[in-house]
Amino acid sequence: VAGAAQPDCVFCRIAAGQIPSSRVYEDDRVFAFLDISPLARGHTLVIPKSHAVRFDELDADTAAALAEAVRQLAPRVITAVGGDDYNILNNNGASAGQVVRHVHVHIIPRREGDGLGYRWNAGKATPEELADLAARIAKP
């Protein structure tokens, strides 16, 4: 069920204060805390308080609140750790690397020479393929 807190969901329990976390932000809809296995110092997770697995399952108001919290938190995270830049990452589904099945947005501080990397293996597409795909996605 999207929305209702799931007793066996670790991020529902963190949002409810039932599991300890390093909280950095909280409002009616959103909770943010430090990742326990950071990719970089300051690695932060921003989650909706209501349970949903994937980003597209959020209602519009919750999605907007989540995005706004990320927008405001990112520069604060960077300032706190003395970073330069950041990645925003949201994995949806197992094949996309989602391990915790409760929507979460990663804020990952970056700096020149941090060695984390970010380039995926880009493919190729013909103009015809792109036009056909764009039309299919645009179709209501």
Ligand code: AMP
């Ligand atoms: P993902 O692979 O996108 O599902 O990312 C899940 C993230 O949650 C990982 O970066 C974990 O380190 C992090 N994580 C899992 N459990 C906890 C926890 N109890 N407190 C803080 N971060 C956690």
Ligand code: ZN
């Ligand atoms: Zn949950």
